[in-house]
Structure formats: structure tokens, C-alpha cells
Amino acid sequence: MYVAVKGGERAIENAHRLLAHERRGDREVPELTLGQISEQLALGVDRVMAEGSLYDRELAALAIKQARGDMIEAIFLVRAFRATLPRFGATAAVDTGNMQIRRRISATFKDVPGGQILGPTFDYTHRLLDPQLAEGFVPEAPATGETSSAETPRITDILAHDGLIEPSPQVEADAPVGDLTREPLSFPADRDLRLQNLARADEGFLLALGYSTQRGYGRNHPFAGEIRFGEVEVEFLAEDAGFAVPLGRIELTECQMVNQFKGSATEAPRFTRGYGLAFGQSERKTMSMALVDRSLRARELGEEVRAPAQDEEFVMSHSDNVQATGFVEHLKLPHYVDFQSELGLLRRLRKEFAEANTSELLQEAAE
Amino acid sequence: MTKTEQDNKRAQRKAAMAVLAQSEAAEISARLSAMALPAHRTLREPENGLVMVRGRVGGDGAPFNLGEATVSRSAVLLSTGQVGFGYTLGRDHEKARLIALCDAMAQTDAFADAVESEVIAPLRIAMIAKRNREDAETAATRVDFYTMVRGEG
Structure with missing residues (x-):
């Protein structure tokens, strides 16, 4: 028998409302723009595009904002979005x-x-935190050099x-390309x-x-x-x-x-x-x-x-x-019925164990 | 048109599309609005979709699916019958429509030169300038190895 458990709607709605509030944080602090995320957290955006498997900087920035900086949540959002669009086809292989x-x-x-x-690389930096970056830092314009042909x-x-x-x-030009x-x-x-x-x-x-x-x-x-x-x-x-x-x-x-x-x-x-x-x-x-x-x-x-x-x-x-994350995090969804049956089984086993031990003790005492 | 003429025309259209796809919609729009435009209508309403971007094993081997990218596309029909196609990465409907309009104009005798000189050429110059600037910044990070001579000379 399947018993539906109802009654969480109000709590869920309010939880999401609280999430939106917490996502915004202190309202005295200016809100992040997608441009700021895309330009100044560019490598985070790159990661969301790579693992979200969707090249679109603006969407990846939105996902990061919506996910409060949780990268896997952002990747999840991007993957879900891609399912909403039709696919026109495949590109020529990039060179x-x-x-x-x-x-x-x-x-x-x-x-x-x-x-x-x-x-632009982190290599050869000293990995010392730079207090200058905390606020109002204006970097020098990049150096330019002689381009080479x-x-x-x-x-x-x-x-x-x-x-x-x-x-x-190599494969034949028209060989099918696997797509997971x-x-x-x-x-x-x-x-x-x-x-x-x-x-x-x-x-x-x-x-x-x-x-x-x-x-x-x-x-x-x-x-x-x-x-x-x-x-x-x-x-x-x-x-x-x-x-x-x-x-x-x-x-x-x-x-x-x-x-x-x-x-x-x-x-x-x-x-x-x-x-x-x-x-x-x-x-x-x-x-x-x-x-x-x-x-x-x-x-x-x-x-x-x-x-x-x-x-x-x-x-x-x-x-x-x-x-x-889907499989790990699904563990937090209600498993009340599964758990009740486990609990019932465990109680029975413990009872049998206790009875067996008690009778053993009684036997020992009697001897 | 002969086969060669057709190929040339197609190469020209591709080159124009490459410039337009790498420009902002507002820039294309600003340049088009300064021109007399032919009568036209939207043949395919702009729509967003995905393309699967492919790479090659080792850079030059068998293709594989790297991941998708968003694309917007549209088609525009001129009253003189030419159909232009607009494709661009991203989800900018207006940009796809503007590219399609430019592509349609590029196929006419009356507007091909104007769209090339008023829209494509200046955008191409800006695009090349940006690339040259980036290349110069990159070039400054090229390592120049030199050998230190030690001991008696």
C-alpha cells in the first residue's frame, strides 16, 4: 500500500521564500549583476559551462547567482535548462x-x-592573499609586445x-559520433x-x-x-x-x-x-x-x-x-515507510536476541 | 551565375556572417539604421536552440561531442525574393534577425556593396583591432629564454 504524505506545501513555499531572502543577503550590500559574475568570477563561469555541458556565459552566471555560488547546484541548473531547448544539430569539429x-x-x-x-595565469604567483584587492583596486593596463607571425x-x-x-x-568522415x-x-x-x-x-x-x-x-x-x-x-x-x-x-x-x-x-x-x-x-x-x-x-x-x-x-x-549529487542527496528525501519497516525488523530482532539471552542467563543461573 | 561566382558569393556571405556573429546586436543595428533598407519580412521567427559542439581526439583525430552551445537563428525574406539566414551563438533573437537581414541584402545587386561598406567593413575593422590588441597583450607574456654565460669569458 502506498500512503501519500501531504501537508508540506506551506513549509516548502516558506522555505523557498527564506532561501530567496538569504540568497540576497544583507540588502545594504549591492546586488551582484550577471556581468560582474561573468567578468570577475570568469573561471567559475567556465567551470559551470564545462560541467553543465552548455556554452553560454550569461546562463552560467545566472546559475551561479541563483545557486548562491554552489557550483554543483549551478551545473545542475544549466543541465536542466538545456533540456528545454531543441537541438539544431552538431557543429563541424572545431580546429x-x-x-x-x-x-x-x-x-x-x-x-x-x-x-x-x-x-593570464596563476602560475608563478606567490599565492599570498592580496589585501589591495579587497576594495577599489585598479590594475595596470596589460603590457603589449611585438606579435609574431x-x-x-x-x-x-x-x-x-x-x-x-x-x-x-581517424574515422570515416560520416561515421556516427557517440552521444551519451x-x-x-x-x-x-x-x-x-x-x-x-x-x-x-x-x-x-x-x-x-x-x-x-x-x-x-x-x-x-x-x-x-x-x-x-x-x-x-x-x-x-x-x-x-x-x-x-x-x-x-x-x-x-x-x-x-x-x-x-x-x-x-x-x-x-x-x-x-x-x-x-x-x-x-x-x-x-x-x-x-x-x-x-x-x-x-x-x-x-x-x-x-x-x-x-x-x-x-x-x-x-x-x-x-x-x-x-542526485543519488547522494536523494537520501534526505522522505524514506519514512522504508525506515519504519527497517525499524520494525530491528525491534523484532532485538526482542528475539533479548529473549534468547534471557533464557540463556536463566539456564546458566539454574545450573 | 557560374559555379565559381557562386562559390565566391558564398565565401563572401560566410565571411560577412563571421564578422556579424562576433559583433554585438546593438552595433549591427546602429549601422543598419543609418542605411536605406529594402522591404523585407521575417521568414523564420527568431528561435533559440542548441548545437552540439564537436572536438577531435588529439585535436586532429576522430570527432567527439564536447558539449552544447546556445544558438539563435532566424531567416529574412526581401520583397525582391532573396532569403537571408542568421545564426549566432547565444540567445539574442534580434541579433539573429539582423544577421539574416544583412545576409539577404548581401545577395542583392542593389544593396550588397552598401551593406559591405557600411556595416560589415567597419565591424570587421573593429574586430581585427580588438584581436590585434589581444594578440599584443598575449605577445608580452611570451618567454624569451637567454643563456647565462658563467666562468671566464
């Missing part, structure tokens, strides 16, 4: 080789063609030229689905898994071959127009991890690769993604699957923070 580069570094070649370009090829292209690294896997928003996950999963899963995966989860591979749980000897961040053009084949129309530009971060080499009796040894790509400036995310992408290739590369980061079912089933 990260043709990025307007804002940052580009390589940990493998000091004198990399195109140069080491630091861009030199190409900035991908590091992996340079290595590939000498056959020192495996090439990227359309078909439920099944295993084993191909690399396209794995990368889609990792691209929207929780940054903290990927960071911990990537770290675990470095500490020996599925070690794969990584070098950060290249990390680049900047803007790329997006094109979409519009059926009505009859050609690929430009949609504008998006910011992306890409990480090319160069990993331990592999060869065989028939193939000369060469480096293997892991790949990371995410919306916005998401360096930690893409580096972690590339480490985990590589470790998930264990089966394909004939490595023993021993560590969590090598187990695609484990990784892909637990990487989504919206799913994870």
Missing part, C-alpha cells in the same frame, strides 16, 4: 590548431616553435613528423563517448583520479606536451542556408599529454597520448582529463587494468556530479 592563442605552454620543449606564451603548431604534430608519437585515431545525452551508457565504451563523459565530468573527481595515476595507481609517465587556451571559430552546417555558417567564437582549453612509449616486434616504439579539451579556461580540468583519457586506454594498449583510473565503468559511472 584547435587554428586557435587565437591566449596561452600556450609546453613542458617538453623549451624552444618550441611559436614560443612559450604564459598568458610564426605558426604555433601543436607539439604532437611536431613529434608526429618524426614518427615519435602515435597518430590520432542521447543513448544510455554501455560498456565497453569507445573513446568518443569516453571523452564526452570526461569533458563534462566533475573536475574534482578527475583531478583525484589523475593524481592517483601519478601516485602509482595505473602509472603512465605523463609529460604535459602542450596546454593551449584561446578562442576558436565554430561553424554549423545549416540545412536551410545550404552551407556551413559561422556561429561565432568560443574559448577552449586543450591539453596534449605525451605518455610512456610503446612498441612491439612489428612496430617501432613511440610515445602514446592522452587528450583533454574543455570549454573556457580550464587547465586543471583538461590536464586531469588527459591523464584519465590515457589511463582509460589501458585495454586498447594492452596494459593490465588494475587501478580505478583504468576502469572505464568505474570512471564513467561516477564522473558526473549531477548524477552523483
Whole structure:
């Protein structure tokens, strides 16, 4: 029998009203604008876009505001929003080789063609809190330098030229591309689905898994071959127009991890690769993604699957923070009936236990 | 039109769309409102939707689905029969409609030159200036390695 429990409506309504009040905080303090969030908490916005799996700065800023800065709640809101819009189709694959580069570094070649370009980075800062920033700080205008017309090829292209690294896997131009928003996950999963899963995966989860591979749980000897961040053009084949129309530009971060080499009796040894790509400036995310992408290739590369980061079912089933939070947080929803039956069972078992012990005691006393 | 002419026209339209998609609706609108416009009507009411953005494994390999992006689109019909298409990232209906109008005008003999010189060209100049400024800021963060010579020279 199912018994509906009613009566919470008023309390729920008032709780939401209280939430709205608390969200606003002290009314003497000016309200945050979406522009302020988008411009000044830009990396938070990037994270919500990457894990919300929806590129729209304004919506991500709204989600952060609505969620009171709770990133997973904001990601949840963005995911829910995307379900309200029709999908027009898929874009042409973006060309990260043709990025307007804002940052580009390589940990493998000091004198990399195109140069080491630091861009806006926390690296080399002293991580000391800056009291100046507390209020009214006006930063200097950025320095400008001589732009170079030199190409900035991908590091992996340079290595590939000498056959020192495996090439990227290719498919027929019209081969279907797996989409986990359309078909439920099944295993084993191909690399396209794995990368889609990792691209929207929780940054903290990927960071911990990537770290675990470095500490020996599925070690794969990584070098950060290249990390680049900047803007790329997006094109979409519009059926009505009859050609690929430009949609504008998006910011992306890409990480090319160069990993331990592999060869065989028939193939000369060469480096293997892991790949990371995410919306916005998401360096930690893409580096972690590339480490985990590589470790998930264990089966394909004939490595023993021993560590969590090598187990695609484990990784892909637990990487989504919206799913994870849904299942963890559902525990706080009413489980009154389930719990009553557990409670009944427990009371009965305790009673039986007490009776058994009492009779034993009586027996002992009698002896 | 010959095949080459068609291809050229299409390349021109694409180049114009690229500039418009990267400009603000208000900027496009301000430039259009300073011009005489052809009679037109909205053929497809602006609508918002999503596109799945694709990347490639390793940057140059097999495609995979990276995540979606919001897109607004519209189509405009001129009284002379040309249909223009407007697509842009984001959810700005008006911007999609303005891009469609510019695209329709770009296909006419009467307005193609004007829309190019009055709307697209100035927006392109502003876009390139912004990019050059960003590139110069980025260039200042390029590392110049030098070797310290130690010991006796």
C-alpha cells in the first residue's frame, strides 16, 4: 500500500521564500549583476559551462547567482535548462590548431616553435592573499609586445613528423559520433563517448583520479606536451542556408599529454597520448582529463587494468556530479515507510536476541 | 551565375556572417539604421536552440561531442525574393534577425556593396583591432629564454 504524505506545501513555499531572502543577503550590500559574475568570477563561469555541458556565459552566471555560488547546484541548473531547448544539430569539429592563442605552454620543449606564451595565469604567483584587492583596486593596463607571425603548431604534430608519437585515431568522415545525452551508457565504451563523459565530468573527481595515476595507481609517465587556451571559430552546417555558417567564437582549453612509449616486434616504439579539451579556461580540468583519457586506454594498449583510473565503468559511472549529487542527496528525501519497516525488523530482532539471552542467563543461573 | 561566382558569393556571405556573429546586436543595428533598407519580412521567427559542439581526439583525430552551445537563428525574406539566414551563438533573437537581414541584402545587386561598406567593413575593422590588441597583450607574456654565460669569458 502506498500512503501519500501531504501537508508540506506551506513549509516548502516558506522555505523557498527564506532561501530567496538569504540568497540576497544583507540588502545594504549591492546586488551582484550577471556581468560582474561573468567578468570577475570568469573561471567559475567556465567551470559551470564545462560541467553543465552548455556554452553560454550569461546562463552560467545566472546559475551561479541563483545557486548562491554552489557550483554543483549551478551545473545542475544549466543541465536542466538545456533540456528545454531543441537541438539544431552538431557543429563541424572545431580546429584547435587554428586557435587565437591566449596561452600556450609546453613542458617538453623549451624552444618550441611559436614560443612559450604564459598568458593570464596563476602560475608563478606567490599565492599570498592580496589585501589591495579587497576594495577599489585598479590594475595596470596589460603590457603589449611585438606579435609574431610564426605558426604555433601543436607539439604532437611536431613529434608526429618524426614518427615519435602515435597518430590520432581517424574515422570515416560520416561515421556516427557517440552521444551519451542521447543513448544510455554501455560498456565497453569507445573513446568518443569516453571523452564526452570526461569533458563534462566533475573536475574534482578527475583531478583525484589523475593524481592517483601519478601516485602509482595505473602509472603512465605523463609529460604535459602542450596546454593551449584561446578562442576558436565554430561553424554549423545549416540545412536551410545550404552551407556551413559561422556561429561565432568560443574559448577552449586543450591539453596534449605525451605518455610512456610503446612498441612491439612489428612496430617501432613511440610515445602514446592522452587528450583533454574543455570549454573556457580550464587547465586543471583538461590536464586531469588527459591523464584519465590515457589511463582509460589501458585495454586498447594492452596494459593490465588494475587501478580505478583504468576502469572505464568505474570512471564513467561516477564522473558526473549531477548524477552523483542526485543519488547522494536523494537520501534526505522522505524514506519514512522504508525506515519504519527497517525499524520494525530491528525491534523484532532485538526482542528475539533479548529473549534468547534471557533464557540463556536463566539456564546458566539454574545450573 | 557560374559555379565559381557562386562559390565566391558564398565565401563572401560566410565571411560577412563571421564578422556579424562576433559583433554585438546593438552595433549591427546602429549601422543598419543609418542605411536605406529594402522591404523585407521575417521568414523564420527568431528561435533559440542548441548545437552540439564537436572536438577531435588529439585535436586532429576522430570527432567527439564536447558539449552544447546556445544558438539563435532566424531567416529574412526581401520583397525582391532573396532569403537571408542568421545564426549566432547565444540567445539574442534580434541579433539573429539582423544577421539574416544583412545576409539577404548581401545577395542583392542593389544593396550588397552598401551593406559591405557600411556595416560589415567597419565591424570587421573593429574586430581585427580588438584581436590585434589581444594578440599584443598575449605577445608580452611570451618567454624569451637567454643563456647565462658563467666562468671566464
